[in-house]
Amino acid sequence: MTDWKALSHAYGEASGIPALIGELRANPSDTAWRDLWSCLCHQGTVYSASYASLQPLCELAKAQPPSDRLSPLIMIGAIIASDDLSGVDRRPVDAIQALIPDLQALADESMKVSGLASETFIYCLQAASAFAGDLFWGRHLNHLVDGEFPGTCPDCDHDLHLVIGAHGFFTTTQEWVRPRDANSRRNPISAAGEHDLSGSAAWLHSTATKCGQRQIALWIRYVFGTAACPACNEPFQVAEAIANAYPPRQNAEH
Numbered sequence: 001m002t003d004w005k006a007l008s009h010a011y012g013e014a015s016g017i018p019a020l021i022g023e024l025r026a027n028p029s030d031t032a033w034r035d036l037w038s039c040l041c042h043q044g045t046v047y048s049a050s051y052a053s054l055q056p057l058c059e060l061a062k063a064q065p066p067s068d069r070l071s072p073l074i075m076i077g078a079i080i081a082s083d084d085l086s087g088v089d090r091r092p093v094d095a096i097q098a099l100i101p102d103l104q105a106l107a108d109e110s111m112k113v114s115g116l117a118s119e120t121f122i123y124c125l126q127a128a129s130a131f132a133g134d135l136f137w138g139r140h141l142n143h144l145v146d147g148e149f150p151g152t153c154p155d156c157d158h159d160l161h162l163v164i165g166a167h168g169f170f171t172t173t174q175e176w177v178r179p180r181d182a183n184s185r186r187n188p189i190s191a192a193g194e195h196d197l198s199g200s201a202a203w204l205h206s207t208a209t210k211c212g213q214r215q216i217a218l219w220i221r222y223v224f225g226t227a228a229c230p231a232c233n234e235p236f237q238v239a240e241a242i243a244n245a246y247p248p249r250q251n252a253e254h
Contacts, residue, residue: 007049008087010042014049021056024072025063033071041075044139046082051092054079058099058106066109067116070124073107077127081138083249103131111211119145121213125204134200136243141204144219151241156232160241164189164222171227171238185230189238191221201239 007014017039023032040050054076061072080096107128111121122144130138143149147165152158161172170186197205201224208217224239 002052004049004052007047007052009039009047009049010045010086011039014039014047014052017049017053018056021053021060025060028068028071033075037075041078041082044078044082045084045086046079046088047086048088050079050082051088051095054096054099058102061106062102066106067113069106070110070120073103073110074123074127076103077107077130077138081126081130081135083135083139100131104128107131111207111213114212116211116213118213118216121208121211121216125207125216128207129200129204132200132203134203136246137200137204140242140246144216144223149223149238149242150245151238152244153229153231153234154236154240154244155234156229157244158229158231159245160229162189162227162238162241164238165219169222169225171230171241173230187228187230189222189227190225191218192224192226194221197221197224 004017005013005015009017020032020036020039024036040046040053057072057076061069061076064072080091085091107124111124111128116124123142126138126141129141140149144165147163147167149162149164151160151162151171153160158173161174161176163170163172163176169189169191171189172184172186174184176184176186192201194205201220205217205220208214208220222238223242224237226235226237228235
């Protein structure tokens with residue numbers, strides 16, 4: 001039996017967490033989900049109560065049909081993938097691994113729901129990445145929602161804006177949302193070929209394709225594509241530049 005009083009979340013001891021999860025079973029309101037997110041994964045930080053909540057959140061997801069279980073799956077994925085641990089030395093790997101088969105099956109069903117919005121699919125695919133063991137894309141794939149990834153050039157270390165999605169496919173060193181500076185430089189991003197993808201890239205692309213999310217599948221090819229740095233003109237791998245913007249933390253696996 002979990003001693004919730006001995007655990008902590010963002011605002012203190014965690015004795016109230018079971019009641020919050022119970023409220024979500026009875027009335028899954030946006031307010032209740034926001035409250036739980038704020039406690040268990042506050043700005044991406046996780047706590048001892050976050051990991052203790054994985055099992056009841058998984059049970060909550062199991063009790064819901066595929067189209068309604070996205071919220072618990074996305075939260076579980078965020079907790080598993082987080083590399084910002086507070087009051088916890090390391091992830092409870094064995095406890096997480098025990099849940100993975102169920103989580104993968106649940107996410108697979110949910111991603112195949114007909115008519116799933118692109119934004120929702122991206123968040124679910126990000127969670128599925130965490131369940132598949134790719135914690136980096138389990139944290140950062142959501143940048144596809146806004147259409148921009150931060151990056152750092154592997155050669156000159158210049159900060160980059162990597163625009164991928166509805167706004168186009170290019171990289172620049174300057175803010176690009178505001179009216180364009182006449183002197184700003186935008187270099188195109190070239191998509192990776194489907195048959196050039198491997199590992200996580202191939203899995204992400206094939207999963208999006210099998211789920212009928214062809215636009216997302218195309219965007220993923222750009223995430224693993226190439227470009228030339230606007231600052232130094234050297235070619236680089238887009239995924240490498242994205243990874244360079246996120247140095248791994250010491251208290252969690254990459």
